[in-house]
Amino acid sequence: MTKHVLVATDGSDTAMKAVELAAEIAAKFEVPLTVAHAIHFGRPPEELARMAEVEHLVEGAKTRAPVDFPNVPDTMLGLFSDTRPEGDSMRLVTMIGEEIMERAADRARELGAKTIDTRSTVDDPAEGILSIAEDVGADMIVIGHRGLGRLKRVLLGSVAQKVLSQADCTVMAVR
Numbered sequence: 001m002t003k004h005v006l007v008a009t010d011g012s013d014t015a016m017k018a019v020e021l022a023a024e025i026a027a028k029f030e031v032p033l034t035v036a037h038a039i040h041f042g043r044p045p046e047e048l049a050r051m052a053e054v055e056h057l058v059e060g061a062k063t064r065a066p067v068d069f070p071n072v073p074d075t076m077l078g079l080f081s082d083t084r085p086e087g088d089s090m091r092l093v094t095m096i097g098e099e100i101m102e103r104a105a106d107r108a109r110e111l112g113a114k115t116i117d118t119r120s121t122v123d124d125p126a127e128g129i130l131s132i133a134e135d136v137g138a139d140m141i142v143i144g145h146r147g148l149g150r151l152k153r154v155l156l157g158s159v160a161q162k163v164l165s166q167a168d169c170t171v172m173a174v175r
């Protein structure tokens with residue numbers, strides 16, 4: 001029987017569908033739900049472009065934590081390619097991750113999930129998801145079949161593929 005559901009989100013629409021299914025399962029079986037997000041710099045260019053489309057995330061993140069960011073690059077592209085670990089970019093990227101997870105958690109709550117926690121990691125996304133799943137004792141991982149990537153000919157994203165092939169527990173890929 002399912003005891004703990006983990007859902008992985010990169011903030012994409014497909015990941016939100018995964019959040020919705022995971023929340024429904026968690027609500028139905030009355031089990032805890034963990035929302036996981038891997039923060040990663042050096043994203044591929046097409047992913048950066050997609051992030052640029054969700055630039056309002058930055059505004060959301062700034063609203064949740066009203067602090068000044070004097071040294072933040074103007075664009076998502078600049079932001080995610082800025083690798084100075086101590087810089088404002090790192091803080092803001094972390095906050096965007098928080099924003100992505102909070103939105104997922106809010107949606108899951110709306111759908112009736114009762115016990116929700118959020119976990120992020122700075123890691124390779126698949127490795128990060130798998131280690132959080134192990135950490136919280138998740139026995140089901142729900143993931144989107146696609147994410148922010150743009151390679152339409154690819155049927156299954158690389159993160160989804162790696163999680164599917166390496167997880168010890170059940171994995172559901174949502175379309």
Ligand SMILES: Nc1ncnc2c1ncn2[C@@H]1O[C@H](COP(=O)(O)OP(=O)(O)O)[C@@H](O)[C@H]1O
Nearest residue numbers: 008009010038144146147148149157158159160
């Ligand atoms: N950084 C990330 N943090 C958490 N989950 C992620 C991350 N990147 C991808 N995922 C999960 O993997 C799914 C598939 O994404 P991915 O394999 O990266 O496909 P694509 O190549 O289309 O971006 C997403 O819907 C999401 O559930």
Ligand SMILES: [Mg+2]
Nearest residue numbers: 147148149157
């Ligand atoms: Mg991706």
